[in-house]
Amino acid sequence: MTAFAFDLPWPRPASGCAVPYAVFTAQEVFAVEQARIFRGPHWSFVGLAVEVPAPGDFKTTYVGAVPVILLRDRDGELVVLENRCAHRGALVCRELRGRQSRLACVYHQWTYDLHGRLLGVPFRGGIEGRGGMPADFDPAAHNLNRLRVACLHGLVFASFDHDVEPLEDYLGEMVVASIARLCARPLKLLGDQRQFMRGNWKLYAENTRDPYHASLLHLFHTTFGLYRSSQQGATLMDPRHRHTMLYTKAATSSATVDAEVYQDVRSYDTRFKLADPSLLAGRKEFDDGITLVILSVFPNLVLQQIANTLAVRQLCPRDAASFELVWTQFGYADDDAEMDAIRLKQANLIGPAGFVSMEDGEAVEIVQRAVAEAGDAHSYVAMGGGRAEDAAHLVTESAIIGFWEAWRAAMGVPES
């Protein structure tokens, strides 16, 4: 890897970790990320296999900021193609979703099969001896760019780098086991929600690796008595610190401990009781007692279980200062009607209007606004000791530090 394209001094405080705010604002950083992370040797999440159940089904999405098409071919195999005509660069699929037996660009009707192979070019031989493509025109050299694809328990990942390590190696044991725990049964699609955040995508990557903020920013938990930092939980990373799993187990917290811990915290307020607690009615689904999992997979996926809500969140960076977050909620194909109803009611907790998630949109944006012209300033990340280590608790920012180690390794940003 060549040296970083421009100067990005990385401060080294005596303890903890400092992140220069330029990583959230510089378009140059964004451009290098597109090349080294999203078009580099990493796997990006592109969707659920159940979103394209039948041959010819497609959906359009993004790998990084690049438009791609996820589709199922005639044999049922999943294919991901760059959504850009080989001729003059137009989007080949202009719809969000649909079903096609082949792909045709509307601009000049160049037509491709479901593997992206160029099938036909109108007027290739000209009209009445005039015009036409050169005699040495080779259609096979003008296919749609096909990405490498791998599917794990219905989660579809793609990579521009055909030499990328196998998906399961990339994810590591912890992530593979966590995906298996939530997704190793046939999934049922419940629907999507899209949220546009005016902030850098890495602010959200930090957010989902940050259990420290959970009970302090998201006050619904504490206001209505759902969640405490004193609950039993853990913060775990893969060996390369790319991916993080945060989890908690319910009913391991005591009222006395809570009152002490939250004595001076504005969020602790038990005056409020839900008028209709049916929102929280749920069902125990897993024998391990874990009721909350936030699994952040580098670079662009969050897989979550919050009570009985199950969702993938796909990060689609748009530019240095904005990204789209696509929430796809799901259940299991064999859920009964009552379970469907539980998941759909608990869906009030998550998504862009979620009782325990809407604040993240605000948090991302207030950071972006404050760091827009921050010069050489940097953050300070040290809760939990200031090192990228697993923790058997949630009072830590260690996974954020892990993320920045992984990001710098991927980007080639040296120690300074």
Next chain:
Amino acid sequence: MDFLALSPLERQYEVEQLLARYVHCIDDDRLEAWPEFFTRRCDYRIVARENAERGLPLATIACDSRGMLEDRVVSLRNANIYGWHRYRHLVGSVLLLEVHAEEIVARSHYAVFRTRGEGVGETYSVGTYDDHIVFDEGQLRFRAKLVTYDTHRIDSLLATPL
């Protein structure tokens, strides 16, 4: 009130007045009064049209009781963190699709302009209201209100109801 006993003009007037009171209540930030626009058992849902058109059931907000609406307001006032903003709802093209003695089914278009803290305004949400309106405990109320939004990429977050 027997809706069939009203003239078409009177029905249209009553429905449009209800819709106007509803959006003024939200836009004036009188959210504590907002649940009163619904029957005790109700069906209030905000749904992305991309889900509705695929027959997928996920709602962005789904409340099946006035209590859930009240909880949403208590949470917005005391728990949730979001930026200052103000809505202006415009509601129009109000069509009465069905008139029964005890219920009117109406569809209308809505647009919400949102102004944020720095005085910047934008078209925040555009879609349809599908309302089931009944006369309940002395006033017109929504037994069901389905908000289907075309603008499926929600800008930042959705706090105040639509």
